[in-house]
Amino acid sequence: LVITEIMVNPAAVADNKGEWFEIYNAGPSVNLKGWTIRDQHTDLHVIPVDVLVPAGDHAVVGRSSVSLENGGITVAYDAGGTFQLANGGDEVILADPEGQVMDQVYFDTAGSPPWPVPDGASISLSDPALDNADPDNWCVETDAWSGSAGDLGTPGAPTGC
Numbered sequence: 001l002v003i004t005e006i007m008v009n010p011a012a013v014a015d016n017k018g019e020w021f022e023i024y025n026a027g028p029s030v031n032l033k034g035w036t037i038r039d040q041h042t043d044l045h046v047i048p049v050d051v052l053v054p055a056g057d058h059a060v061v062g063r064s065s066v067s068l069e070n071g072g073i074t075v076a077y078d079a080g081g082t083f084q085l086a087n088g089g090d091e092v093i094l095a096d097p098e099g100q101v102m103d104q105v106y107f108d109t110a111g112s113p114p115w116p117v118p119d120g121a122s123i124s125l126s127d128p129a130l131d132n133a134d135p136d137n138w139c140v141e142t143d144a145w146s147g148s149a150g151d152l153g154t155p156g157a158p159t160g161c
Helices: none
Strands: 002-007 020-025 036-038 044-046 057-062 089-095 101-108 123-125 138-140
Touching (some): 002 089, 002 101
Antiparallel strands (some): 002 123, 020 057, 123 138
């Protein structure tokens, strides 16, 4: 599993409803039940229900599953208010039920080189085979998804980069 897209700071909807991240699965289908989403600080959420990430497909984890609140995305899992993304820099860490970190992205707008973290557009890993720890492998999405409230990205689909 690879974290491939992150909406850090939506502009068309509120952060507390419109933030999300996408996971790509290059291997066999994976059920995220029992997996942990966390950062290095206080955010910690264990997924209590079945969430299938099909082989060769994407799944979106959002802060709201209500389309009118979240900017028009379809989420595979609604983490609610238990996981949030800081606009200036944060971490998305995905760990399996045994606690093993399966993927992680640490983004920092003040780093060198800085991460692209725009308002109203997601950032995408240019290719899921690339190292998602390198900010040079990420780009800013420039297309709105179907049903978008105005923000840009490709939630649940291959990158537009």
